[in-house]
Amino acid sequence: MNTAKHTFHGGIRPLEHKEDSNTTPIEIAPIPPMLVLPLQQHSGPTAKPCVTEGEYVYKGQMIANAADASGASIHASSSGYVVAIEARLVAHPSGMADTCIVIETDGLDAAIETSGHPNWRNLNRVELLDILHRSGIVGLGGAGFPTARKLNTDSIDTLIINGTECEPYITADDLCMRERAADIIRGCEILKYIVGANSVIVGIEDNKPEAIESMGKAMPSSPDWKLVTFPTKYPSGGEKQLIEILTGRQVPRGGLPANIGIVCQNVGTAFAVKEALEDGKPLISRITTFTGQALSRRGNLEVRLGTPVSYLLDYMGYTEQKVPRLIMGGPMMGFALPDATVPIVKTTNCILAPDTNELPLPKPAQPCIRCGFCAEACPASLLPQQLFWHSKSSNFDQLDKHALDDCIECGVCSYVCPSSIPLVQYFRASKHEMRMRRNEQQQADKARERFEARQQRLEREALEREATRAARKAAAKAKAAESSRFADEADPVQAAIERAKAKKARLMQQSQQGAQMNAESALDSLKTKLAAQQSTLQQAEADEKSEKITTALQASIRRLEQQIAESETKPPSKDVEE
Amino acid sequence: MSLMRTSSPHLSAANPVQHVMQQVLLALIPGLIALIHFFGPGVIFNLLAACGFAVLCEALVLRLRGYDLRFFLSDYSALVTGALLAVSIPPYSPWWLIFIGAFFSIVVAKHLFGGLGQNPFNPAMVGYVVLLISFPVYMTHWTAPSDLANTPGLLQSFASLWSNEYYDGTTMATPLDLMKQNEGQMLTFLYANNPQFGSYAGLGWEWVNLGFLAGGLWMLHKKLFTWHGPVGMLAALGILSALFYDDGSSASGGSPLFHWLSGATMLGAFFIITDPASGATSNLGRLLFGAMVGVLVYCIRVWGNYPDAVAFAVLLLNFCAPFIDYYTIPKPYGTEDSQS
Numbered sequence: 001m002n003t004a005k006h007t008f009h010g011g012i013r014p015l016e017h018k019e020d021s022n023t024t025p026i027e028i029a030p031i032p033p034m035l036v037l038p039l040q041q042h043s044g045p046t047a048k049p050c051v052t053e054g055e056y057v058y059k060g061q062m063i064a065n066a067a068d069a070s071g072a073s074i075h076a077s078s079s080g081y082v083v084a085i086e087a088r089l090v091a092h093p094s095g096m097a098d099t100c101i102v103i104e105t106d107g108l109d110a111a112i113e114t115s116g117h118p119n120w121r122n123l124n125r126v127e128l129l130d131i132l133h134r135s136g137i138v139g140l141g142g143a144g145f146p147t148a149r150k151l152n153t154d155s156i157d158t159l160i161i162n163g164t165e166c167e168p169y170i171t172a173d174d175l176c177m178r179e180r181a182a183d184i185i186r187g188c189e190i191l192k193y194i195v196g197a198n199s200v201i202v203g204i205e206d207n208k209p210e211a212i213e214s215m216g217k218a219m220p221s222s223p224d225w226k227l228v229t230f231p232t233k234y235p236s237g238g239e240k241q242l243i244e245i246l247t248g249r250q251v252p253r254g255g256l257p258a259n260i261g262i263v264c265q266n267v268g269t270a271f272a273v274k275e276a277l278e279d280g281k282p283l284i285s286r287i288t289t290f291t292g293q294a295l296s297r298r299g300n301l302e303v304r305l306g307t308p309v310s311y312l313l314d315y316m317g318y319t320e321q322k323v324p325r326l327i328m329g330g331p332m333m334g335f336a337l338p339d340a341t342v343p344i345v346k347t348t349n350c351i352l353a354p355d356t357n358e359l360p361l362p363k364p365a366q367p368c369i370r371c372g373f374c375a376e377a378c379p380a381s382l383l384p385q386q387l388f389w390h391s392k393s394s395n396f397d398q399l400d401k402h403a404l405d406d407c408i409e410c411g412v413c414s415y416v417c418p419s420s421i422p423l424v425q426y427f428r429a430s431k432h433e434m435r436m437r438r439n440e441q442q443q444a445d446k447a448r449e450r451f452e453a454r455q456q457r458l459e460r461e462a463l464e465r466e467a468t469r470a471a472r473k474a475a476a477k478a479k480a481a482e483s484s485r486f487a488d489e490a491d492p493v494q495a496a497i498e499r500a501k502a503k504k505a506r507l508m509q510q511s512q513q514g515a516q517m518n519a520e521s522a523l524d525s526l527k528t529k530l531a532a533q534q535s536t537l538q539q540a541e542a543d544e545k546s547e548k549i550t551t552a553l554q555a556s557i558r559r560l561e562q563q564i565a566e567s568e569t570k571p572p573s574k575d576v577e578e
Numbered sequence: 579m580s581l582m583r584t585s586s587p588h589l590s591a592a593n594p595v596q597h598v599m600q601q602v603l604l605a606l607i608p609g610l611i612a613l614i615h616f617f618g619p620g621v622i623f624n625l626l627a628a629c630g631f632a633v634l635c636e637a638l639v640l641r642l643r644g645y646d647l648r649f650f651l652s653d654y655s656a657l658v659t660g661a662l663l664a665v666s667i668p669p670y671s672p673w674w675l676i677f678i679g680a681f682f683s684i685v686v687a688k689h690l691f692g693g694l695g696q697n698p699f700n701p702a703m704v705g706y707v708v709l710l711i712s713f714p715v716y717m718t719h720w721t722a723p724s725d726l727a728n729t730p731g732l733l734q735s736f737a738s739l740w741s742n743e744y745y746d747g748t749t750m751a752t753p754l755d756l757m758k759q760n761e762g763q764m765l766t767f768l769y770a771n772n773p774q775f776g777s778y779a780g781l782g783w784e785w786v787n788l789g790f791l792a793g794g795l796w797m798l799h800k801k802l803f804t805w806h807g808p809v810g811m812l813a814a815l816g817i818l819s820a821l822f823y824d825d826g827s828s829a830s831g832g833s834p835l836f837h838w839l840s841g842a843t844m845l846g847a848f849f850i851i852t853d854p855a856s857g858a859t860s861n862l863g864r865l866l867f868g869a870m871v872g873v874l875v876y877c878i879r880v881w882g883n884y885p886d887a888v889a890f891a892v893l894l895l896n897f898c899a900p901f902i903d904y905y906t907i908p909k910p911y912g913t914e915d916s917q918s
């Protein structure tokens with residue numbers, strides 16, 4: 001066992017509250033009467049359902065197909081009938097509804113026949129990645145990035161296994177490492193084999209002695225395998241921060257760990273990889289921490305994906321609070337649930353049900369005193385006080401200059417701010433707006449290019465027409481001169497007619513161009529309106545405006561989007577005439 | 579069950595603004611004790627009057643601006659400004675002098691520029707400089723330290739607050755004045771011939787500066803600011819005075835210790851240039867800011883026209899802070915040279 005020699009800039013040491021939930025073993029949660037499986041539980045394209053309403057499904061059966069290599073499939077987490085494929089409220093900070101497959105369980109938990117590949121070393125990398133992809137494995141530590149996609153990279157030297165779990169309260173990885181170290185290590189071996197890494201570093205914060213011990217025992221004693229511990233500090237579990245702690249190197253800005261020969265995987269993911277390959281078990285359950293003073297029992301449950309949070313809260317003895325608040329994820333980066341009925345998904349590592357005193361309600365913000373505490377603590381070495389200032393004045397150039405994009409939204413700045421300014425909230429809103437603007441800019445550029453290309457074509461065509469006409473005219477003239485000696489007298493009339501025609505053509509072309517321009521600018525103004533509405537919506541959400549306002553905004557955004565779609569598909573009138 | 583929606587993070591470390599300001603006030607105590615010990619109870623009345631007027635002005639402006647008085651007054655920031663002004667001006671100053679200082683600090687320097695956190699200039703120093711320019715006679719008369727003359731009693735001190743005359747007890751040229759006006763004496767003789775000098779710098783002033791240094795180090799320990807500003811200023815001041823020390827000859831500008839322990843050096847280094855609103859933002863920026871203050875302080879003290887220089891140096895640099903900020907944005911994670 002080694003201790004890390006490096007650290008990262010800033011960071012904080014909040015109260016850990018780990019003992020609240022790490023004193024009891026992992027318990028298997030019961031089968032709920034209803035499972036709600038969202039088609040989008042990962043980052044990437046939404047999965048496509050491959051079952052129909054009314055169909056009987058077995059545990060482990062694939063019920064939604066990954067759209068492509070960058071997606072993840074969904075499997076039934078118990079047996080029963082598919083009763084609906086419809087929009088349900090899902091775990092998303094905006095309180096969004098999304099398509100879910102709803103299964104009414106029959107309690108039999110009848111599993112589909114599967115076979116694992118205990119001799120996975122006989123398979124090649126493509127086959128292994130395919131199995132992981134079909135098993136719906138995604139990163140269980142954070143954003144839910146499809147694992148097969150992340151592993152599909154070359155020239156990896158080091159595989160880093162993240163057992164940090166730096167967020168307060170969460171102990172899911174801790175318990176997993178204590179109880180399932182051997183399986184995790186087998187998963188690591190598979191991962192190492194797939195990416196062709198030379199060495200493996202398992203990084204664990206020093207506040208988990210039991211986990212460190214059991215992982216150390218399970219690890220092969222080879223110089224290629226290292227277990228490194230480091231002092232507890234949030235957010236040392238952030239991928240970039242962990243890499244710096246363990247290797248002293250930084251992932252280049254805008255780059256991936258793979259750029260410096262590193263790939264990171266979470267311990268929970270390593271466990272899921274082992275199950276998928278050796279046991280043929282797709283990702284249908286995960287370990288989730290249930291903690292907070294509003295629960296009479298706190299601990300870790302292995303839950304079936306799709307289990308409604310409310311069902312599990314009852315199971316853990318939830319007492320209704322005066323100001324009820326449920327947080328999915330940890331207190332630093334998790335989000336407050338819009339509703340308790342939302343299901344557990346692949347990325348749900350914790351449900352925190354605090355009582356009224358446990359997590360303070362946000363205090364009213366005071367003016368920024370520019371104390372710089374935030375900058376001292378920011379793990380990305382940014383200047384949050386400047387970002388705040390420029391966010392408030394929507395100064396996007398300066399936000400770019402101060403590298404807002406490098407903010408990992410860890411919440412450290414808000415945590416230390418003596419003025420209780422919700423800095424991260426501002427940063428999220430500004431990032432969103434900057435993304436929108438970039439998209440819009442791209443679209444505007446595309447539209448302009450289209451318009452200019454069309455303009456050029458029209459001019460070219462007009463010139464060509466003019467040229468043929470001139471040629472015809474010259475030919476006719478020559479013929480006339482040859483055939484008639486009155487040719488000179490006919491000429492003025494002919495010229496007048498010609499002039500009139502040319503004028504008409506010119507006018508027509510102008511009006512057509514006008515129509516085109518109008519259509520384009522109408523579209524543009526629709527888009528600006530849409531952007532404005534979307535940012536108000538964002539703001540409204542950030543401000544926790546009433547549901548009525550947000551739904552109204554959402555409706556108007558949908559309307560605008562429809563209009564834009566219509567006018568984009570409808571060819572401008574001119575084309576029809578042509 | 580309707581759930582409450584809050585935005586992450588849902589935790590917060592409780593060192594609210596009022597605590598920060600309270601800690602600054604606490605850190606002033608050692609320096610204040612030294613001041614009172616050497617210059618008498620006039621310091622206390624300065625403090626009471628300046629704090630009172632500062633809070634009064636703050637309340638008035640907040641009311642005019644339509645802010646919630648209780649919420650905004652409770653941040654203690656006006657008290658800090660008042661206290662800093664109080665320790666900058668000579669003891670036994672009349673009330674109206676203090677009032678004018680407080681008015682310019684709070685109303686003009688702070689609120690006309692947008693209020694807490696938005697002041698481009700250090701409020702206490704603005705107040706001080708306005709007074710220095712408008713009432714030079716009052717502002718340049720420091721009472722002699724108690725070892726050299728009797729300091730007035732409580733009653734007399736209180737009375738001087740209400741008198742229109744500046745307190746005309748025993749005032750003496752300060753060591754900084756003597757150093758500047760020194761013509762032809764070796765420093766050892768200058769020290770020996772003038773009772774105002776102590777072992778290294780001015781009698782009493784040494785202790786006052788050590789007091790502020792102690793408070794400053796405590797704040798540094800409490801992480802109220804980073805070391806960059808103070809170290810930059812003290813290092814620059816030290817280096818320059820070492821360069822021009824000239825072995826204590828009659829042309830010497832004074833030793834580094836003399837400059838560190840004279841006038842408002844330590845107050846400036848730990849309480850004034852560390853004002854985050856009017857200073858530079860990044861660590862490198864603060865280092866530069868401090869160093870330039872140090873350079874200016876030395877230049878004004880030795881070659882300029884004013885006895886002490888901290889206020890002018892700070893205000894000049896306040897003016898430059900945005901430019902310093904512009905060129906010292908730190909490199910974010912993932913840039914080659916940001917590696918630790």
Ligand code: SF4
Binds near residue numbers: 369372384385418
């Ligand atoms: S911690 Fe808060 S008050 Fe201090 S500089 Fe940052 S944003 Fe401003």
Ligand code: SF4
Binds near residue numbers: 379381384
């Ligand atoms: S949320 Fe962003 S700005 Fe704030 S500390 Fe984290 S990385 Fe820095």
